[in-house]
Amino acid sequence: MFLDQKSILVLVAVAATIFALALMLGTLIFGSPRESDTGANSSISNPSMKNADSSPLAAATSKIAALDVQRLIMESAAAEVIEQEEHRQEEDALKHGDKKLALHLRGALVPGDPNYNPHHHIDDTLDVDDPLNSNQEIFGGEDLGDGDAKGESLAAVRQEKQENLIENMHHQFAQALEHEKLAINSAVKEGVSKLKETAAGVAKKVALRGSITKPETAENLPNYPYMKTLVPVDYDFTKFQPLGGNRFVEYLEGDSPYAITDSLREQSDNLARSRRVHVVNAMKHVWKNYKQYAFGMDELHPISKRGSANWGGMGTTLVDALDTLWLMGMKDEFWDARDWVRDHLSHDSVGDVSGFETTIRSLGGLLSAYDLSGDKVFLEKADDLGAKLFKAYDTPSGLPRGSVNLQSGRAHNMGWNGNSYILAEVGTQQIEYRYLANATGKQDYAKKSEKVFDILDKITPDDGLLFEKLKDEGKGVSFVSSKTSFGACGDSAYEYMIKLWIQGGRKEKMYRKMWDKAMNGLHDQLVQKSKPNGLTYIADRTNGRLDHKMDHLVCFMGGSLALGAYTDPLGIDSSRAKRDLKTAKALTYTCYQMYARTKTGISPEFVQFSGGNDFKVPASAPFYILRPEVVEAFYYLNVLTGDPVYREWGWEVFQSIEKYCKTKYGYGSLHDVNNPLMEPEDRMESFFLAETLKYLYLLFDPDSEIDILKKHVFNTEAHPVKIFDSQG
Secondary structure: OOOOHHHHHHHHHHHHHHHHHHHHHHHHHHOOOOOOOOOOOOOOOOOOOOOOOOOHHHHHHHHHHHHHHHHHHHHHHHHHHHHHHHHHHHHHHHHOOOHHHHHHHHOOOOOOOOOOOOOOOOOOOOOOOOOOOOOOOOOOOOOOOOOHHHHHHHHHHHHHHHHHHHHHHHHHHHHHHHHHHHHHHHHHHHHHHHHHHOHHHHHHHHHHHHHOOOOOOOOOOOOOOOOOOOOOOOOOHHHOOOOOOOOOHHHOOOOOOOOOOHHHHHHHHHHHHHHHHHHHHHHHHHHHHHHHHOOOOOEEOOOOOOEEOOOOOOOHHHHHOHHHHHHOOOHHHHHHHHHHHHHHOOOOOOOEEEHHHHHHHHHHHHHHHHHHHOOHHHHHHHHHHHHHHHHHHOOOOOOOOOEEEOOOOOEEOOHHHOOOEEHHHHOOOHHHHHHHHHHHOOOHHHHHHHHHHHHHHHHOOOOOOOOOEEEOOOOOOEEOOOEEOOOOOOHHHHHHHHHHHHHOOOOOHHHHHHHHHHHHHHHHHHEEEOOOOOOEEEOEEEOOEEEOEEEHHHHHHHHHHHHHHHOOOOOOOOHHHHHHHHHHHHHHHHHHHHHHOOOOOOOOOEEEOOOOOOOEOOOOOOOEOOOOHHHHHHHHHHHHHOOOHHHHHHHHHHHHHHHHOEOOOOEOOEOOOOOOOOOOOOOOOOHHHHHHHHHHHHHOOOOOOOOOOOOEEEOOOOOEEEOHHHOO
16 A cells, blocks of 8 residues: 555654664764774773773764764755655645645745745656746646546546656655765764874863862763773784874873772773783893893893993893893793803992992993892892992082092093083982992991982072082082983982982981972973973973973973872872872873874983974984883883873883884884884893883783882982881
8 A cells, every 4th residue: 555645754754763863872882982992993991982082072962973964854854744744735726726825835936935935846847938837837836727537537637747846756765865874983983093192182171170179089980982802812013004193182181081990090001911922022032032142241132132331341230130030920030140140140340330330330230130039149249349440539619520430439520511510410310329338237328328318409509400520629519510401411310319218218308308408490491381282391401591302301200290199298189299290190191192293202311392293303313222111211200100091001002112222132222203214223221121111011910019109219320229128
């Protein structure tokens, strides 16, 4: 039986509504395709999140798209029902001879006529003088001639045209629906892209700002949307492509945008364990070749596979990597290296070395190996090295000179530095010597090294910011430089202020006072925002003027600021601690962008904050020497806040290192981080094993014995030792 037009339209509207509801339900259940951990298809390990776009933002836009389709369908169906009714009225008008009314209902009036209907269109075939075209058969018209046969013929034609019109109408309706769907999908995709770029601002204004006084709990924060699948053991790093910058923008200003729940931590830990395996594999790759081609040498060259003694022939890479081997569970390799230390390590014939570098790398490495393993071989060698290095402290002021000859004991400052003392060098030896004093009972190590901070405290400017060069000529010690920097030549002196306070059981108030004073000066004078996106960075200052650059080295401050906040005597909820933690997070986001925005996904030595896109890679420093400071900040913030995003960023960094720095025999530096086709260079610093790989491993190691709040403190070379109150 043939359905009338109204019934068909009603059925179409019902079917369309069901279709729209199905779209909505499918969107809510399955979401949209997402970027996987490997760049290929992947699913979420979190059962409650089917894809990375299952965020409130993505869900909302998906709902909007489906609801818009439903609205358009219903409006179109309603319009067709109205038009069908007008056609019926047109038929009635013709039956009663009211051609004027029929003409109006036909839509044949022109604009300007009070009865003109803009939703109808004039048929191009209508005769202007006879708009009803009474000499032709018209749909909805009446038989104007005589005779039953002619009436029956016109009725048949009318019936056929009615069927054709309905079929055509259905076709046009389907085309219109498809057009609307395509238009909406295109608009939604474009809208989602733009919304993601501004999600941070929206989240702050709509969600976070409104609950700024509430604790950050699952009740008032959305769920974390970036959880990935476990990484397979045969994961192919060569297929990784850097994902680009300007993502995770909700972290830009140092906010905590998502609820950190126990369930989320558990998922993150499971994912981290699957990534941890690959960092161990990286260490095994290096150590295998170091053992075969350069065992006991200071460095392995990762392309030529030769060893070199460029640090005085003290097995620097081996000693620097001891605690990394231990923490990664590579105990066979650790004890093998211990045997070399016991049988072959000697400092007796070593000439001039950097007191600072040898203290943080070799002395720190030996002390950490002793602290972790309890093997006194390491303490004996550390005492021997420390006694030789300590000759550098025999100066009128007590500041240690920069270079010392381990064989003769003579020490001097560097000529290239105008024979002055460098702040970072004199202020970054105390953790090591205090531990050595505590372990050996030789308190002179502690007293002489601590005197440096007594001197610095007395000459600290009112803003707490120290200058990078000092001299001890004439009337005591004074600054001879006008430059303040948290990068090269200044960085780790500030780091040791907070860490010395922690190492001593948080009892020595001078160190904490110096730290807090410096952090006030930092925020008052050096913390800046970039244009146009407002990235947080720490500028240098020379002669009172800011230099808007930031070294990769500065990124250690993300970890140190967070550590200072979580140990603040005023409490983590104090305004000072909140300020420092917020800056730590915002700064670390900037440091992540220094990696993510380059073509290799790896940061240059420093960036210049100028130009139209926040910062640029300067022509003078596009290189990367396997530095650790950014992944160091990721580690501290992940441990302290529990936010899995820092593991996500660290995984991106590690994948880029695997793809662009790995060689047949190790890992090499990059000459230009924006040239992904350039091969690595034949240089691998010992700190790549001691710091970069260690912090990456610890970032992905939820089962670590290291406790940075209660038991351990890291020296600036990432060598952990126990704080004094926690030593057995």
